[in-house]
Amino acid sequence: MTDAKARLHHELRGCRESLLWKLDGLGEYDLRRPMTPTGTNLLGLVKHVAGIESGYLGEVFGRPVSDPPPWFEHDMDEPNGDLWARADESSAAVTAFYRRVWAHSDATVDALGLGAVGRVPWWPAEQAEVTLHQMMVLMIGETNRHAGHADIVRELIDGATGLRHDFRFVPEEDDAWWAAYRDQLEATAREAAGR
Known part of the structure; x- marks a missing residue:
């Protein structure tokens, strides 16, 4: 895959x-x-x-997402309002919206060249003019950053790790091995702290 836009799009799809x-x-x-x-x-x-992707790969290029869910606007009125789902916001609705955003963003990427210019209205005026290339890189970074958070949260919940079900990217060892490994790291940290 030699085309820069295709490569970025591939990376964005993977981290999503x-x-x-x-x-x-x-x-x-x-x-x-x-x-x-x-x-x-x-x-x-x-x-x-x-929410972030719908802005950076939609609104920024004059293509706001049509028919956003009710929570889309009011969550911005409260600190961290977009970082949790209320009891009446189903997980199916949140994930369906995310998939709609993917399709909307993919259409933006398909329609524009990497040099296409957009404007980020919530950034300072002197930084607001951006290109599709910049926004794709930003979204890959943002999505991977939060996927990293999700990696740790999921491991804390049930021990699941990795990029996908079929790609764990950690050694396949039993619980005793992992306990010994963690003990080794703890001992090393204490030794380093004592120097």
Whole structure:
């Protein structure tokens, strides 16, 4: 794959799938429960990335997403409102919206060249003019960043790791091996701290 736009698009699609995979097989409680002191949760991460992508690969290029869900606007009125789903916001609706955003963004990418100019209305005026290339790189970074958060949250919930079901990217060892490995890291950290 030598075309730069095709390569970026391929990377964006891959990190989207990786993020969404982290939700597979979990019930509503595990999808929503806060797993860090700041409330990080899997469904909230997906909801957040859906909102970001709809802006950067839609609105920025004069192509706002049509028929956004009711939560799309009001969540911005409260701090972190886009980082969690209310009880009446189904996980199916959040993930369906994210998939709609993918299709909308993909149409933007297909229609425009990498040099196409857009405007980010929520950025300072002197930085607001951007290209599709810049926004694709930004979205790959943002999606991968939040997929990394999701990696850790999912591992805390049930131990699942990796990019996909079929690509764990960690050694296939038993629980005893992992416990010994973690103990080794703890001992190394304490030794380093004592120097």
